[in-house]
Amino acid sequence: xxxxxxxxxxxxxxxxxxxxxxxxxxxxxxxxxxxxxxxxxxxxxxxxxxxxxxxxxxxxxxxxxxxxxxxxxxxxxxxxxxxxxxxxxxxxxxxxxxxxxxxxxxxxxxxxxxxxxxxxxxxxxxxxxxxxxxxxxxxxxxxxxxxxxxxxxxxxxxxxxxxxxxxxxxxxxxxxxxxxxxxxxxxxxxxxxxxxxxxxxxxxxxxxxxxxxxxxxxxxxxxxxxxxxxxxxxxxxxxxxxxxxxxxxxxxxxxxxxxxxxxxxxxxxxxxxxxxxxxxxxxxxxxxxxxxxxxxxxxxxxxxxxxxxxxxxxxxxxxxxxxxxxxxxxxxxxxxxxxxxxxxxxxxxxxxxxxxxxxxxxxxx
Numbered sequence: 001x002x003x004x005x006x007x008x009x010x011x012x013x014x015x016x017x018x019x020x021x022x023x024x025x026x027x028x029x030x031x032x033x034x035x036x037x038x039x040x041x042x043x044x045x046x047x048x049x050x051x052x053x054x055x056x057x058x059x060x061x062x063x064x065x066x067x068x069x070x071x072x073x074x075x076x077x078x079x080x081x082x083x084x085x086x087x088x089x090x091x092x093x094x095x096x097x098x099x100x101x102x103x104x105x106x107x108x109x110x111x112x113x114x115x116x117x118x119x120x121x122x123x124x125x126x127x128x129x130x131x132x133x134x135x136x137x138x139x140x141x142x143x144x145x146x147x148x149x150x151x152x153x154x155x156x157x158x159x160x161x162x163x164x165x166x167x168x169x170x171x172x173x174x175x176x177x178x179x180x181x182x183x184x185x186x187x188x189x190x191x192x193x194x195x196x197x198x199x200x201x202x203x204x205x206x207x208x209x210x211x212x213x214x215x216x217x218x219x220x221x222x223x224x225x226x227x228x229x230x231x232x233x234x235x236x237x238x239x240x241x242x243x244x245x246x247x248x249x250x251x252x253x254x255x256x257x258x259x260x261x262x263x264x265x266x267x268x269x270x271x272x273x274x275x276x277x278x279x280x281x282x283x284x285x286x287x288x289x290x291x292x293x294x295x296x297x298x299x300x301x302x303x304x305x306x307x308x309x310x311x312x313x314x315x316x317x318x319x320x321x322x323x324x325x326x327x328x329x330x331x332x333x334x335x336x337x338x339x340x341x342x343x344x345x346x347x348x349x350x351x352x353x354x355x356x357x358x359x360x361x362x363x364x365x
Contacts, residue, residue: 001255002158002159002160002203002254002255003203003253003254003255003256003257004160004161004169004203004204006256006257008257009257010172010173010176010200010203010257011257012196012199012200012257012258012259013257013258013259014192014258014259014260014263015260016192018260018263018264019189019191019192019263019264019267022191022264022267022268022271023189023190023191023192023267025271026190026191026267026270026271026274027190029271029274029275029278030227030231030274032278033274033277033278033281034229036278036281036282036285037281039285040281040284040285040288041288044284044288046081046082046083047083047284048280048281048284049081049105049232050074050077050078050081050083051074051280051284052232052234052277052280053077053101053102053105053232054070054073054074054077054098054101055234055237055280055313056101056220056234056235056236056237057073057077057094057097057098057100057101058070058073059234059236059237059239059240060097060212060213060216060217060236060240061093061097061213062236062240063212063213063216063236063239063240063243063246064212064213066093068093068094068097069091069094070311071088072088072090072091072094073090073094073097073098075088075090076090076094076095076098076099077098077101077102080098080102091127092126092127092128093126093127095126095127096123096124096125096126096127097123097124097213099123099126100120100123100124100213100217101217103116103119103120103123104120104217104220104221104224105230105232108220108221108224108225108229108230109225111178111181112174112177112178112218112221113174114170114171114174117170117174117206117214118135118136118137119135120210120214120217121134121135121136121207121210121214122134122135124209124210124213124214125209125210128209131208131209132208133207133208137163137166137167137170137206137207138163138166138205138206138207138208139163139166140163140208141163143159143160143162144159144160144162144163144205144208145157145158145159145160146158146159146205157247157251157254158203158205158250158251158254160203160204160205161204161205166204166206169204169206170204170206173200173201173204176196176197176200177197177218177222180193180196180197181193181222181225181226182225182226189226190222190223190226190227191263191266191267191270192263192267193222193226194219194220194222194223194226194266194270195219195259195262195263195266195267196259196263197215197218197219197222198215198216198218198219198266199250199253199259199262199266201214201215201218202215202250203254216235216236216239219235219266220233220235223270232277233270233273233274233277234273234274234276234277234280235269235270235273237273237276238269238272238273238276239269239273242269245265246269249261249262249265249266250262276314279314280313280314283313283314283365286365287310287365289365290306290349290363290364290365293348293349294306294347294348294349297347298344298349299340301330301332301336301340302340302343302344302349304329304330305321305326305329305330305340306344306349306363308329309321309363310363316362316363319360320353320354320360320361320362321350321360321361321362322359322360322361323337323338323341323359326340326341341361344361345361348364349363349364350362350363350364351363351364
């Protein structure tokens with residue numbers, strides 16, 4: 001029997017004390033991140049928002065095995081903030097998830113409703129020809145199952161409620177979400193509410209596709225409402241790095257409605273996401289300082305490479321930048337590359353590790 005077949009569905013139970021420390025840490029880290037964000041120069045704040053939102057858009061799709069183009073996402077989201085004026089043709093998938101993430105960012109205060117969810121689904125399914133019900137709950141008669149393995153012997157990880165129950169199940173879910181807000185009649189604490197909302201939604205699985213991405217968006221909307229501002233939290237980025245654990249926790253929690261273990265896992269994941277967001281804010285501050293330090297001292301090749309390294313984000317090039325990477329980015333001759341790299345090290349733009357063919361370069365932040 002699945003969780004929705006139990007007599008207590010959807011009355012989730014949990015040990016509230018198990019969440020006390022996590023809830024307190026969440027509020028503390030939220031205050032620290034807000035304080036750090038205030039140290040970002042005004043001209044850079046929107047750029048940081050574009051980077052954080054586009055990264056989340058890319059990672060929430062990657063969790064589902066869909067690889068999107070980072071430049072297209074940043075272009076689409078940048079236009080919303082008035083930072084991009086290029087005429088790049090953005091593919092439908094990137095357009096769709098960018099539109100959903102921007103709607104989430106701009107409309108986080110609004111109560112959740114049926115129209116919002118259907119619009120998000122329509123955005124995510126932009127350009128898809130294989131979906132029967134776009135911008136609508138599923139209606140197919142066959143069971144909605146999460147399976148893996150060979151077609152002749154599949155492993156069934158979950159079977160959702162039948163399509164005939166979608167309208168009623170989703171009406172109850174939307175009512176839960178709005179009533180559990182801070183201003184609702186059954187207010188819940190931030191991590192608890194976000195964790196229940198995520199699990200509750202994916203257990204219903206109301207759409208043919210896109211349920212995971214919308215569930216994570218709902219969790220982020222829940223957190224933003226609890227904070228009273230867009231969270232800009234690196235939730236999908238954090239989940240994607242430990243995707244196997246995420247799916248294991250979901251599977252372990254879909255056969256009963258006592259969900260303490262799930263809430264603790266999801267709460268810890270949100271705290272890790274906050275820490276990752278803090279690292280990104282600090283990364284941008286350090287990026288600004290490095291550019292200020294090197295202003296007017298770099299040639300075009302060096303500017304291109306430094307910019308490319310920053311685009312790799314906090315983790316940077318895997319193993320560090322090599323001379324071969326520099327050649328690939330700039331097309332320069334090896335002798336020129338050697339001079340450029342030595343000059344960047346001398347000016348404090350890069351640090352150097354290793355010797356000979358194992359020499360690697362890292363941003364000096």
